[in-house]
Amino acid sequence: MSLQIVKETYNGKIPEIVFGRDKKASFGGASALPFHFFEGEFPHKPLIAFEIQDVTPEDYPEEIAKVYSSVWDDSIRWAKFCESIGAEAIALRLASTHPDSKDSSSEQAADKVKKLLDEINLPLIILGSNHTEKDAEVLPVVADAARGYNCIIGKAQESNYKTIAAASVAGGHYLIAMSELDVNLAKQLDILITQTGFPKDKIIIDPMCSALGYGFEYTYSVMERIRIAGLIQGDTMLCQPMVADVGFYVWKTKETQASEVEIPDWGSLHERALMWEAVTACSFLISGADLLIMRHPEAVKITQTFIEELFSIKGK
Amino acid sequence: MLIIGERLSIISKKVREALIKKDKEPIKQIAIEQWNFGAQMIEANIGPAENRGEELMEWIVTTIQESVPLPVSLDTTNPAAMEAGLKIHNNQWGKPLINSTSLDPERFIMFELAAKYSVPIIALTVGKGGLPRDAEERVEIAVQLMEKSVEYGISLEDIYLDPLVLQISGSQNQAKEVLKAVRLFHELNDPPMKTIVGLSNLSNGCPKHLRPVLNKYFFALLMYEGLSAAIVNPAEVIEVVKTINVITGKTLYAHSYLEI
Numbered sequence: 260m261s262l263q264i265v266k267e268t269y270n271g272k273i274p275e276i277v278f279g280r281d282k283k284a285s286f287g288g289a290s291a292l293p294f295h296f297f298e299g300e301f302p303h304k305p306l307i308a309f310e311i312q313d314v315t316p317e318d319y320p321e322e323i324a325k326v327y328s329s330v331w332d333d334s335i336r337w338a339k340f341c342e343s344i345g346a347e348a349i350a351l352r353l354a355s356t357h358p359d360s361k362d363s364s365s366e367q368a369a370d371k372v373k374k375l376l377d378e379i380n381l382p383l384i385i386l387g388s389n390h391t392e393k394d395a396e397v398l399p400v401v402a403d404a405a406r407g408y409n410c411i412i413g414k415a416q417e418s419n420y421k422t423i424a425a426a427s428v429a430g431g432h433y434l435i436a437m438s439e440l441d442v443n444l445a446k447q448l449d450i451l452i453t454q455t456g457f458p459k460d461k462i463i464i465d466p467m468c469s470a471l472g473y474g475f476e477y478t479y480s481v482m483e484r485i486r487i488a489g490l491i492q493g494d495t496m497l498c499q500p501m502v503a504d505v506g507f508y509v510w511k512t513k514e515t516q517a518s519e520v521e522i523p524d525w526g527s528l529h530e531r532a533l534m535w536e537a538v539t540a541c542s543f544l545i546s547g548a549d550l551l552i553m554r555h556p557e558a559v560k561i562t563q564t565f566i567e568e569l570f571s572i573k574g575k
Numbered sequence: 576m577l578i579i580g581e582r583l584s585i586i587s588k589k590v591r592e593a594l595i596k597k598d599k600e601p602i603k604q605i606a607i608e609q610w611n612f613g614a615q616m617i618e619a620n621i622g623p624a625e626n627r628g629e630e631l632m633e634w635i636v637t638t639i640q641e642s643v644p645l646p647v648s649l650d651t652t653n654p655a656a657m658e659a660g661l662k663i664h665n666n667q668w669g670k671p672l673i674n675s676t677s678l679d680p681e682r683f684i685m686f687e688l689a690a691k692y693s694v695p696i697i698a699l700t701v702g703k704g705g706l707p708r709d710a711e712e713r714v715e716i717a718v719q720l721m722e723k724s725v726e727y728g729i730s731l732e733d734i735y736l737d738p739l740v741l742q743i744s745g746s747q748n749q750a751k752e753v754l755k756a757v758r759l760f761h762e763l764n765d766p767p768m769k770t771i772v773g774l775s776n777l778s779n780g781c782p783k784h785l786r787p788v789l790n791k792y793f794f795a796l797l798m799y800e801g802l803s804a805a806i807v808n809p810a811e812v813i814e815v816v817k818t819i820n821v822i823t824g825k826t827l828y829a830h831s832y833l834e835i
Contacts, residue, residue, distance in 0.1 A: 446829035454834070488827050496835060497827065 266298050267291070270493030273500050273549070274460035275302060278433055279382025280408045284308075284348040286549040287500035292486060293547050296573040304566050305544050307551045307559050308348040308384050309341040310506045313371050314355035314363075320516040322532040323554050334371060335378045342381055350384040350552045351375060352507075356397045357388035365397045369404035376408050384411040384552070386435075386504075395419035399426030406430040411550075413437065413502075414465055417448055424457040435502055437465035440477050442484045442497070449496045463550065464501045470508040471539040478503070479546045486547035503543040506554030509536040537561040576816055577616060577804035579648050579672070580609030581775060583635065584620035594621065597634060603642035610643040612809035613816070616672065617643060619660070620650035628656030633663045640665050648697075648806065650674040654684045661692045670694045674806075675737065677701040678716055678723075686727040695733040697771055698724065700756070706739065710755035713738050717760055717768070735771040735804055736760045743789060744780045750793065757800040771804040772797060774812070791815050799823070 275288035286306040291299025311327075313334050319327070330336040338349050353368045355361040372385060385401055387394030394414070399422045402412050406429070413435025415423040420436065427434045436452055438444040445466055453459045466481040482501055489498035509515060515532040517525060525531055536558035540551050544566065553559050582605050585591055593601040606617050619635045621628065628651060636647050646669035649660040657673060664671040675697035676685035689696035700707055700716040707713045717736050724734050738756035741749040753772070761767035777793050778786040794805065794812050798819040805812070817833055820826040829835075 443828050443830075446827055447831055450829055450831040450835055454831070492825075492827070494827055496829070 264297065267295070267491065269299060269490045271490045271495065271498040272300075273489065273498060276411075276433060276461075276463065276500055276549075278384075278409050278411055279348070280376075282380040282382060283409075284382040289549075290490070292490065293545055294569050301570075301573060303549075304570055305549050305551065306348060307540075307553055307562060308350040309346040309556075309559065310350045310352060310552050310554050311337040311341060312352045312354045313368065314361060316354065318511070319554075320510055320532070322515060322529060323510055326556060335375055338375060338379045338381070342379065344556050346381060348382045348384065349375075349379065350386060352386045352388070353397060353401070354388055356393055357390050358393060360388065362393075365400035368397050369400045372401050373404050376405060382410070383408065384413065384435075384550075386413050386552075389414065391416050391419045395422050398423045402426040402430040402432055405432065409433075411435060411463065413463075415448075415452065417444070417451070420448065420452050421455060424452050424455045428455075428457050428461075433461045433463060435463045435465050437467060440467045440469075440474075440481050442466075442481055442488065445481070445485055446488075446494070446496045449499065453496075459495070459499075462499050464497070464499050465504065466501060468504040468508050468543070470505075470512045471535055471542070472514065473508065473512055475539065475542070479542065482543065482546035482548060500549040501547050502550040502552065503540065503548040504552045505536060505540045505543065506552055509539050510554055533558040533561070537565075541565045576798065576802065576820075577771075578614050578809050578812070578816065579616040579618050579804060579806045580606070580612075580614035580809050581618050581620075581773070581806045582609055582808060583618060583639065584650075585622040585624075586620070594631060594635065599638045599641075602635065602638045606639045606642045606645075609809050610645060613813050614643075614645065614809040616646050616648050616669070618648040618650055618674065618806050620674075621653075621656065622651065624651050624653045624656045628653040629659035632656040632660040636660050636663050636671075640668075644668045646671050648672040648674050652682075654688065657685065657688055661688060661694065672697065672735070675699050676720075678703055678719055683723070683727075686723060686729060689724075689733065690727045690729050693733075695735060695769075696724075696729065697735045697737050699737045700739055706741070707752075710738075710752045710759055713752070713756040714759050714763070717756075717763060721763065721768070731764050731768065732766065735769045736763075737771050737773070740772045740774060740776045740793075742779045742781075743777050750777065754796055754800055757797060757802055761801055767801070769803040770801070771806070772802065774805050774807045787811050795819055 272290040273287045277285040285303045288302040315331050330340045355363040356368050387398050411433040412427045414437035416437050436448045438448045469475050469478045485497045488494040514535045533555045536555050540562045617639050621631050673689050673696040676682045677699040698720040700713040702716045738753045757770045760770050778789040794815050821828050
């Protein structure tokens with residue numbers, strides 16, 4: 260008698276996301292739990308987007324500053340640099356719009372986005388500053404400026420989703436919906452956004468990211484629960500791709516900053532810092548992230564190798 | 576929980592008149608309303624239909640399926656009308672359901688039809704001796720119905736056991752016997768037997784304002800016992816279904832759970 264492999268039965272399929280205008284990038288589409296190639300279809304690999312900012316970052320630690328300090332004064336040069344080292348997508352964070360930063364206006368932000376879109380071919384993710392009131396002003400204007408470029412706009416939250424969702428649908432964009440580490444709230448926000456008329460299959464869930472050692476397991480288990488609810492329990496409101504905004508959280512941790520002199524036991528800062536980002540990223544792939552936003556090119560490379568190696572067993 | 580919309584019944588004056596006049600509009604409207612409230616199947620109850628039963632069943636099945644993409648539960652005691660319905664039914668959205676057979680030998684022909692068209696069938700736990708007295712008697716009849724269905728070559732997974740909901744105003748103690756029967760029916764097989772009820776008979780004969788109250792609470796209890804299907808007014812039970820699914824963990828809670 261031959262051995263019968265017990266397979267999970269699935270009741271959902273994650274929508275496919277194809278974004279960008281000239282050059283496109285894609286992710287999503289899975290019909291089984293992450294990397295369960297023996298149980299379902301995986302038309303796309305997870306995608307990694309390189310994060311850039313619209314203003315010279317003040318909080319990038321040394322290890323990451325080294326990589327980008329020659330280009331970070333100009334987001335176009337920064338984006339082109341990322342492209343030159345193999346980026347498939349860019350995530351532009353409009354950090355300057357935050358009231359505690361430069362508090363730059365919606366129009367200034369829209370202007371920057373337009374110029375960037377004119378200059379680069381890569382698909383673009385446009386992120387606000389995570390200041391809910393300011394994002395509610397900025398993101399609609401930016402979404403309108405990027406009309407027709409088929410971008411991903413983020414992040415809509417419970418307190419500001421209305422204007423952002425309306426502008427994103429009008430501009431023909433995808434939308435990131437962020438809730439705070441809670442599967443019920445993630446579902447609720449998706450219901451609210453779809454009730455505005457925003458298409459359900461153009462929503463990307465951000466369950467709120469975290470870094471290894473800093474609440475990592477909360478994000479991990481919320482992601483797991485969302486994916487299980489969406490695919491196995493057939494909860495259509497949670498059957499959506501997920502994003503992990505990895506770099507933003509990882510590069511705040513002490514492990515990416517403390518020097519070898521400060522803590523000799525922790526070993527090489529360089530290796531430690533980029534591994535912190537890579538390990539966080541790879542782990543979120545296992546819990547169901549389809550899109551990763553990352554910073555360090557070497558961490559991206561390690562994560563990409565991880566994805567390639569896992570995908571090499573697909574169909575075997 | 577398979578929700579079957581009950582409203583297209585010969586008992587309703589509006590439906591009866593539409594059937595007589597062959598007026599499609601009211602039929603379609605009622606089908607669509609039930610679909611909008613979450614019906615996954617539409618019941619077409621044409622009664623005994625002794626005159627022109629076949630034509631009547633064909634007409635109503637076609638009319639329903641012209642308006643909603645759902646399968647139809649065929650309710651008639653007329654075997655020829657039943658077969659006509661089975662023949663004309665469009666299986667694109669699922670198989671039709673035969674409503675119903677029982678231990679009454681006159682109804683065995685329905686088993687034959689279920690086997691011939693390989694469709695599911697409702698088996699009422701009504702014995703030769705009339706209405707069952709309690710849950711245990713319902714189980715005895717259920718076992719005999721299961722034996723019969725095997726005799727006719729019908730898979731037990733195609734049988735919906737109906738414990739027969741009786742009127743609360745006349746047979747109050749039967750309500751809890753029905754609940755118990757649903758629980759016991761599931762244990763008669765592995766995988767568990769499917770169960771079904773015609774819910775609103777519970778409140779037949781009760782004041783109009785009480786009917787939805789009685790139906791809804793009873794339905795919540797039936798769901799808790801694991802009922803698989805129900806012939807109901809979908810608008811009346813939709814909140815119960817969603818809420819009980821949340822309480823029992825089948826659906827993930829969100830503040831707007833009633834709106835989806």
